[in-house]
Amino acid sequence: MAELTYRDAVARGIAQEMERDNNVVFLGEDVAKAGGVFKSTVGLYEKFGPLRVRDTPISEQAILGAAMGAAMTGLRPIAEIMFADFAAVCFDYIANEFPKLRYMTNGQLGCPLVVRTGNGGGARFGAQHSQSIENWTMMIPGLKVVAPSSPIDVIGLMAAAVRDDNPVIFHEHKSLYAVKGEVPDGEILDTLGTARILRPGKDATILALALMVPRALAAAETLAAEHGIDCEVVDVRSLVPLDTDTILNSVARTGHLFTVEENPRLCGWGAEIASIVADEAFWDLDGPIVRITTPHIPLPAADHLEDLALPNAPRIVEKIGRVMNGSVR
Amino acid sequence: MPGPDDFGMVWHLGWNHNMREKQKGSRAAGLPNDDIGPDIRLELYRLQVEIRDCEKRANDLFFQNLIKGTSHLSLGQEGIAAGVAVAMQPGDKSFCTYRGHAHTLARGVPMEKVLGELMLRDNGLMRGKGGSMHLTSVEHGVMGSYAIIGAHLPIACGSAWRAQYLGQKDVSVCFFGDGTTNIGAFHEALNFAAIWKLPVVFICENNLYMEYTPIADVTAVEHPAADRASAYGLERIVIDGNDADVVYRTAQAAFAKARKGDGPSLIECMTYRHSGHSRADPAKYRPEGELEKWLERDPIKIYRERLREFGISDAQVAAIDAESKRKVDAATEACKASPSAPVELLTTDVYADGGWSWRN
Structure with missing residues (x-):
């Protein structure tokens, strides 16, 4: 048992899954060498190397599109959209591509990926960096949508999201990153769809x-x-x-x-x-x-x-x- | 900008011209054949003819109200789908657009499966759940047809990233039209592919029109794809898309480069759409005489002459033509006889468990 911040729980959750499965890869803006703008992915680049933890340009469509192409051909990508508000510039993937793929192809293709994003307000970032967008994603058939409130839930739900065969939008709350909570040692795996x-x-x-x-x-x-x-x-x-x-x-x-x-x-x-x-x-x-x-x-x-x-x-x-x-x- | 009175534009672009000179040279030297050879040539011809016949049949079926919704034909653009597909290897992945019947057929998907989907029947590729704009046949490497302009360029990058990461040798090939070059995803994808040196090949089919508007009217450069290539450190490649040999050779070179780990290519293929943008479009915006001029450069016409030049008999050509017609007729009959999909399909495959449940 250790006390962990919500921020560190993100990195631990991703690391747990990357250790378990070589097909889990992680990409996003400033996520690798810089450890994320919220410092929630510190240490992953050093631990898993440049092939599995990749910095991208500021290209949200390329990030989500690449995650999808990798997911539908065998990888298990985790993609970061830095601020949830930026989902609006790559919403095509969230609304039209990920969630429709399996249905439109009559089950020929699937899209097992996780999009994690810094959601919510309280950090004085103003109208374009503070929104709670979980409802934007809840309304689309084909997506799964989670929003953990504690460090242990971050790890457990992250593991469940990565192992799920559907596209999962994982809303981390920016104003919770510094919150601490007790987290047991060893693997943590939770269940999506449980209150x-x-x-x-x-x-x-x-x-x-x-x-x-x-x-x-x-x-x-x-x-x-x-x-x-x-x-x-x-x-x-x-x-x-x-x-x-x-x-x-x-x-x-x-x-x-x-x-x-x-x-x-x-x-x-x-x-x-x-x-x-x-x-x-x-x-x-x-x-x-x-x-x-x-x-x-x-x-x-x-x-x-x-x-x-x-x-x-x-x-x-x-x-x-x-x-x-x-x-x- | 390549215009209606300027077929010469495709000939002064180097590649095509040089290859023609080379071909002439080999024939003059009395060589039995060139680098392509009769088997591949016959395959290139067969695919073009079958695509042409299938697309024409799709057009006819519209007018009989047997195809609903919309559909976007590749009549006149068959040389590109055929040339690229023949250069591909099993395992290579195709990412197509809503104008994707040709690219799907070119990978060997049976006509019946394609026409069945267009007719929204149970025998279609996706049993009618996707429709004409989303043809997908994973077993043939057709990884989907995408109907939001630009979306599949990054997706093809992702597939190429997977190959790179896992050390697999397949190439991801992404087809799109000239109109795509003005959307953000095009630029994001090219940069992304270039910086990660991904084994992806982007094939731009420049048919001179983005939907109903001449691409020249809405684009700052003459060649909407190729003239942007240098912005991403890529070679500027413009070819004659109506010459399947040229397409085949260019694609082969790009695939070899990708497989070697030398990164992406962007190929702009000049071509022309014989019909309108979609079923709804009679293409009245085209200047008088433009279509007729391009019909002179019809890819199948060009290719028949090519076969003759290389000594392939008219009988062989006629046999391919006849077999294609027979296939289209048989496929049409099979589709007409196929029922609609069972209503249970309405709610299948929303989620990976096969169902649609969003709650307990």
Whole structure:
């Protein structure tokens, strides 16, 4: 057991898979000799050499296209798109190429690759380097989409993503890179498509993802201590496949559902889950499904404004407290 | 810019001219044949004729409403698909575009499988799930036909990277049109292939039109692919794409270079599309007389003359022509008799487990 940062967990997860399988290769901008702009891939170049860990030009289409061509002919590439916002300049691959290949070719070809990317806000990078784009990827049939919130999940889900035969978009959260967590020694392998209950509770279910997970957990402690509301916090972890069993079972127990989403308001993952719960668990609900999101705005750079925009523990407490007031079972 | 009145442009480009002189030389010296030889020549001819007949049949089937959606024919451009394919070896990979029937057929994919896919029948290459723009036959090395302009150039780079990384000797070949040279992925891919010295060969079919607009009207250089080559440290290569011999020799040289580890090549093949961009396009934007002039330089016409020059009998040629017609007729009948794919196919192969499930 060791304490590891989320950042170091990325490198450890990749290294674990590269050691296991020679067909795993890694490419991206500044990822090799420089160790990544977020220093999340330090040491991989030195350990695995220039043939397996490759710096690329600033050519996101070439990065993802090359990863795809390698994947469909036998390799297991991991590609980095430095900031998730840059997915927009190579979205053809994410939207049109990776996810359609198997279907259009009637199963003749597959695309087993991982795109890892620095997602999310809170780092004062402004509107084009701070977005939460997980919803851009969730909406496309054929992709798998994960967003870990802790170092151990980074390693386990990375391993699962690399070993999966589908294209997996792996959203790392920039504002979590410095977060530390306990990680056991030895190989770690998790399962895609599994949510995790991080704090059991009986009064309300809070669903959160990535940076919103620690904020939801902090809010749950305050809600318990100061409002007597016992919240169950579920880390969704995987948007596709979606662990609806865990979510529906939790809602069945608590009767209340809140989602905490970093994305701007419209078409967030929480809206899809709200729709599923409304369809399939309506009679379990004792109150409205409430989504707590960033307002429908681009993110500002100024620290006080960005802090106002992103959901935080006090806002979660305030919102849940108000909705739950008088309806606690 | 090569224009309608300027067929001479393809002849002053060196390569083609020199090869012609060489050929004349060998014949004058009384040599029985040249570096290509009769077997390969007959194969080059057979492929061109079969592609031509199959594409014409596809056109006819449109008008009978037996092919739906869209389709993009290579009528007039057969020399490139044939010349490159014959120079390829088993195991080499083709990456094609939505105008990819020719390149798919050229790798030996049966006509029935291609026409079946165009007709969206169960006997098609992808059982109708892909359609005419996405012909794929992995067993023949056809690694997909890509319908987003430029997308497959980086993908071909990735396949070449795999070969390089694993020490495999296959070459990845990427076909595209002149219009592709103005999209970013083209430039990203060329730079990427050059810096990594990848065994990939880019074949630009310059048919003078990006969809409906003359490529010259929207491109800053005369030769949209070749004139960009120097930006990536590559040789400037422009050839006569309507002469399958020239295409074959040029492709052979590029493949040899790639297999030796000496990196990518970019070959611009001058050619002309006899029909419109797609089914929807009657090509009325073409200047009067342009098509007729290019028909004089029709690749199959050129090649029939070539065969005759090299002493291949008219009977042999006629036999190939007849066999091609028979194949197309047989394929057409087989496709007409084939049912549509079962409805269960709607949700198969979205994910690697064969299904489409996104939740538990």
